[in-house]
Amino acid sequence: MTSGTAAHLMPLAIAVPVLVACLMVAAGSRLPHHVLDLLGVATSLTVCALAAVVLTRSADGRVVTWNGDWRPKRGVSVGIPLVADSLSAGTALLIAGLMSCALLYSWRYYSPVRGYYHALMLLFLAGMEGFVLSGDLFDMFVFFELMGIAAYALTGLKIEDPTAVQGGLNFGIVNSLGAYFSLAGIGVLYARHGQLGLAPLGQRLTEHRADALTVVALVVIVTCFLVKAAVVPFHFWLPDAHAVAPAPVCVLFSGVMVELGLYGAFRVFWTVFGSAVPHDDIRGAFLPAGVLTAVVGALMCFAQSHLKRMLAYSTIAHVGLFTTGLATLTPEGTAGVALYAAAHAGVKSALFLLVGVILARHGHVDELKLHGCGRDARFVSWLYFAAGAALAGLPPFGTALGKSVTEEALTRAGHPWGPAVFVAVSALTGGAVLRAGFRIYLGAGPAPDAGGPVAIAAQTTGIEEHRETEQLSRTPRTMYAAVLLLLAGGLAVGVLPGAGRAFDHAAEGFTDPRGYAAAVLFGTAPAVGSPHHESTWTAQGVVLGCVSTAAAVLLAAAAVRAPRAPDARRARLRPFLRSLAAVRALHSGHVGDYAAWLLFGMTALAALVGVLPVDG
């Protein structure tokens, strides 16, 4: 198979799910449920296969196709290209793989809801594939919106559940507002340069000196991606949406949609602004943003008793780590983050699905109220603890490998505090998950009625969560199969020989705007340069991974043992607890607050990029 054929497959990865979704809509209520399930899984597996072929071809150089056959002449074109380098093709594969697992898990889910769920999931798939493959700024916006529309509807799908619809609305309003500001940014950039393609824009910007307009355009365009990526202070919608969306939808939200936000931001940065805006300015903005996001996410995660919200905040914490890694603006850091994100997708998705199993069995997801409920579920508890430890960074899971590579990249880029942040954040998020596991599966700690009030009134607990399935007496095998597949994926990233090398290669291509422009505009396929550095296990990385896991276990044990610490110790903790409560109060569920933070965040980002000189 030539790379030409592979190029033809890219539009199909977008079109096939749309066509099947149309079929489902046209068939209306006439398709029996298992046919819908089968169609859904088959379609996403087909997209998997298409993405896999594109991925193998993109290893030799980027795969490019021009829609409508508007190939560029002398480097200019009116058309829209789809471009796959190893990173975007890999992401496309990850998207389709997660979608397959989610649909496999939701086999026999939602029996009453016609084809809506399946059709929306397939449109969501099409939107994400289009977003990741597109090589045009406005086209990215369109697919961003498609992804958004499907996601808002999927979030609100449980219409019997009061929180669900509100979460969907907050999600929709904040994301749309961000997207409109970004569109204004695209308009500004278009006015100056008269181009929309990433590669031609990048070329035009190379010829111009970066001025205020360029920086403003960068900040404003990147805003919608950062909203999607839930970087603080754009993150407020995420726990609301994740906490209420059905578990298989959360898999896609946490596993890949949020990461797509970062992908978009850094794809646009590298291909369009990479040569014009000084890299130090970007580091000066994104390193602090990443660390802040990681810390806020980790603290909020540890403070939750609603299991899905806990996992959602853990996603925010990890996104913070990813942002920090990508903000090194080195191929090494990018490779580490790609590894980390791929493994995190598997592990976090498995956790969401396990919480889904709990929800199906017990009808709510409140950690304290579930105390001891899972004592009979031996097999599930092993899966849960494995995933929890993997989240904390236990070698040989891929999360540990990604974490260690990113830590090293940070240290080498002159940020020796990096590993400390990574260890602390992994320990806190992993600790929160393990703590819940200890309570639920081991029955550790005092039972809730002995431990004081179950929940503080001013926060969302998981008690009101509604079942997503009929009450299940036995959990279907397909659900376990999906969980096992995801965990195995998270493990494979760390264990497979050559995985590190492949990610190095992908990162090298991603951070090379010149090669990108040459391949897109002139069809020349310069071989992606061989990586300077090999991402692999190091002694230091293994040790740090073990340290963060051990710290997570200790934190979890401490939290379970002493839910009510003695007064003397509480007094010492009081300032900390008070500030944590203040941070918590900011997450108010009020959409007006979120919109205000959005504008404030844009201003702050612009100030960081434009004002703060940082020597990196």
Added chain:
Amino acid sequence: MNLYAYGVAGWLLLVGAFGVVRSANLVHAVVSLSVAQSGTYVLLLCVGYQRAAGAPVFGSTLRPSTRVTDPVVQAMTLTDIVVSATVTALLLATAVQVHKQQGTVDPNRLSALKG
């Protein structure tokens, strides 16, 4: 002229955002959001405008050699309008559901999601 024409677009964006921030009714918030989006239409069309040029629709009165305004921004605006209508529809449907579940659409009184 730059500041005025584009400023109107920026003003609409900010005013729409303001509406979302101070809204006491989710329907009002959704409508304000659509006002913010109309700021992007105005911006795009102003970007594409050219003095003394016709619309990019050729026909009996306009030969392909005449100067026309930028068709690309107009195509983008068309897409944008479609997005606006569909997002508004979806969010309104969601607001109706919120009202059904919680009996109010005042964000100050919605309390399901906190912390």
Added chain:
Amino acid sequence: MNAWLWCANVLLAGGLGPAAWLGMRGDPVRRLVGLELGGVVATLLLLVFPQALGQPSYLIVPLVMALLTFVGTLVFTRLLAPRPAGT
């Protein structure tokens, strides 16, 4: 600037302005008057404007506008009742 264009300017300033004024104050019914006036004036304006430019193909816009503002007015007369019809 030709006569048609003058006409368009006058319609915009002298017609749409007051219509907007009516359309943003008071109760829904008063605003509806502003909307109807605005619809009529805007239709006229869009009839005049193509004349000014010599662009007959634009005339589809006022035609559609005349039809749709009628529908829009019906929407409000139908649904703006103090208590909605039929409850």
Added chain:
Amino acid sequence: MTPLIVMSLALVAVLGTAVVLTNEPERQAVTLSLFGLSLTVLFVVLQGPDVALSQLGVGAAVVPLMVMLAIRRMRRDQEREADGRGEAGE
């Protein structure tokens, strides 16, 4: 040409502000409709009849209709609740 653009831009800005500042959704819907008309005029003046038609189709009838129907549904809920308050104990 320029006075037309200046005036229609001003009209759009004023009406957009009015839409946002109108708190009561029914009044807002009427003003929104008028705002849609002003956008249509602006788009024609800026030489975009295609866009104007689109805006007209969406803004003149479809979106106001959806807004009004949504409001009506909510109002029905409220009226029912007000009627049934006596018997609807927790």
Added chain:
Amino acid sequence: MSSRGRLALFLLGAAGVAVLFATAFLGMPAFGSEDHPYRDLAVPAAVRHATANVVSSVNFDQRGIDTFGEETIVLGSVIGVAALLRPAQRESEQRPPPDRHRLESTTLLGYVLLPVTLVVGLDVVAHGHVSPGGGFQGGVILATGFHLLYLAGSYQALARLRPVEIFDRGEALGAGLFGVLGAAGLAATGAFLANVIPTGSFGQLFSGGTVPVLNVLVGLEVSCGAVVLLTHFFTEAITLSVGGRRERGGGT
């Protein structure tokens, strides 16, 4: 956050964004100037494919995949609204209450305008590649015209003529055939949404190759989609009996 705090935060942010916008606007080319590089490419490209309406050419030919995404957005929102506004368990459909008396003249005018609106809508769809208009615009006009049945007549008149299943199917057909046509281009020339139909001569009804075909498909999708969308809102507002607010944690 208190409403005052929220407002302060917003004003801070908005002031910053206003400054950002102002600097950007001042750096942009002057309003109304001649510098439009993309246009200078797009207009000859449209002429080459004999599409008189350059906007349509950009939408359906040059940047067709944008429109494919856009139509998919329409499809997604219609499915989403259908899913969100599906009758909840406690609700049941009831016969709509009979309409109150209507003004005879309004009804008459409505019924007269109904065919006019439909004809205009069809015209806007059919001539989208040679004159202002297109599938989306025409589709919305068609859907609006259809609702004159309710606005001028009665809800029963509308409901009788509106089997939602058929409109669902029409919508899916339009969106699906758009994709199929794109795939046909892929099969024929190796490029998705390639303009594979002979383009004909400039300015004629049969010109522009795939552009008019796509216009018709989009018209089909949008008109049916908008009808379905409005149907769900109508059902919500008029025929669903209200099941009452669900108390927290109650029901199932």
